[in-house]
Amino acid sequence: MKSGELKMGWARQYMPVLGEIRKKFEAEKPLAGQKIGMALHIEAKTAVLVETLAAGGAEVYITGCNPLSTQDDVAEALDRVKGVHCYAQRACSNEDYYAAIDKVLDQNPTVTIDDGMDLIHRLHTGRRELLDNIVGGCEETTTGIHRLRAMAADGALEFPVIAVNDTPMKRCFDNVHGTGESALSAVMITTNSLIGGKWFVVAGYGYCGRGLAKMAHGLGAKVVVTEIDPRRALEAHMDGYHVMSMAEAAKIGDIFVTTTGNTSVISEKDFRNMKDGVILSNAGHFNVEIDIPWLEANKDGYEARDSIETYIIDNKRINILAEGRLVNLATMKGMGHPIEVMDLSFALQALCSDYILREGPGLTGGVYEVPNEIDVSVASIKLKSLGVEIDRLTEEQEHYMNSWDIGT
Known part of the structure; x- marks a missing residue:
């Protein structure tokens, strides 16, 4: 087994939440017939997300979101996954970096997954002919959300984007x-x-x-x-x-x-x-x-x-x-966030990709929050994987919390 596959295998064993989602995706194929264009850090945890999306039936086209964050052995391993096409290369020039962004967009994706908004920026400034095919997107990081909200405020964002960064299961753990x-x-x-x-x-x-x-x-x-x-x-x-x-x-x-x-x-x-x-x-x-x-x-x-x-x-x-x-x-030794943390963030990305495909056609251009039920479900799957049980509200407690006319 080559080094890229070994890294992916190591990450996979510590990503139980994505593992559960992958089982569901393999059975239901909710992404069948869709093309997902991605610009993320190309390393082992990202690769597990990509595998999950491909298992859901999507054709995935991916490149890096930073010229120095790509691990070439993982990029090569991703290119060997059925339904996945990877264009990233470590330490590439700025010209080659944006050429790879264009290669992803050349495939006419229906969904974008960004870390920093470079795909969405390129779509709106240089590849506008592709906008009509986009159902929606997801954004991973704070910087990208800042840029997207500025676009939305100017009325320039032409499709719905889920602000994955801004939900509690991302901010409180990943960030x-x-x-x-x-x-x-x-x-x-x-x-x-x-x-x-x-x-x-x-x-x-x-x-x-x-x-x-x-x-x-x-x-x-x-x-x-x-x-x-x-x-x-x-x-x-x-x-x-x-x-x-x-x-x-x-x-x-x-x-x-x-x-x-x-x-x-x-x-x-x-x-x-x-x-x-x-x-x-x-x-x-x-x-x-x-x-x-x-x-x-x-x-x-x-x-x-x-x-x-x-x-x-x-x-x-x-x-x-x-x-x-x-x-x-x-850095040469930089491995990115711990595996267990990215399991949560990438679980959000996978579920939000499914959500935006279902709900995107009914949404206008703008930035949208992660649905609460998705955020809670990721936390619940994680707790289950840890063997942790929590309390639930009784009927009396639910009634009390939803009432206004009960006094002291």
Whole structure:
């Protein structure tokens, strides 16, 4: 058995929720006759999702959503799965990256599954002739949802898209535990640097930032949070972290991880204030949070070790991990989120794909929440796989919770 298949087999044994969905899909074939176009991180957990969709009868066309997150052996293994066609290649040029996006769209898909919205963006800006065939889509990550909501607000989003990222079973597990564990693990493995006792700066205190701060604190780091939202800043303060501006954090930080989804979070003025040997990384989707173009244009760099580029600024070494791309997947040792976490997120993707095919024709263009029954069903399947039982409301309790006229 080749390495790609071995990785997929390893992931499959720790993904019981998708396993249950796959059994249902194999029996019922709810996706028969459909073409699903995907742009996701090509690694073993994603491959299990793709297998599940193919088992449901779909023809699946997939490429990467980040030039450095593809594992070539998994991409090759996916291409050997019946009904699956994979076009991704690690470390491809931007030109080849978007050429692969076009190859997916050339197949005229009926459903899109995105991580970052590149497929949907390309459909609306360069492949509009394909829009009439699209029933709907699903979006995996925070950055993609931000872009989609901006499109919808402008009246530019022409088909319904399920905001998979925004449902509790995604945010509370994938974003908090997944990003928290995998980003921190990637930083440690890539740098071989101690976390305990360091000033660890987390830019952004959304769900991803909260998870990362919690994990770093657990390893003994002195955690700093930077924020633009006063409510989240106050929450970070009440959670016990140091809260300050990036201008102040730049002076003391040893390790930085950005999680904002925004651009130029760390820029020239911050680089010049930083310590010698500082480590900078990004856990947001796109490589825009750290101003890499300024570094490349103004300072000489050299590869210090795998996935670390060092730039000399004012006689100080600034170390950038994975070109400022998604650190938990783009480093040479990055494996992405833990398998059990992605089992939940990809279960949502599979069920939402089925849902959008059934309900999409009756929906207008826009961003839609994951139906509550899908979110709850994923949690229920997971609890069953763990052997965990929970309580249920009695008839009396249901009546009480649904009434307004019962006094104290």
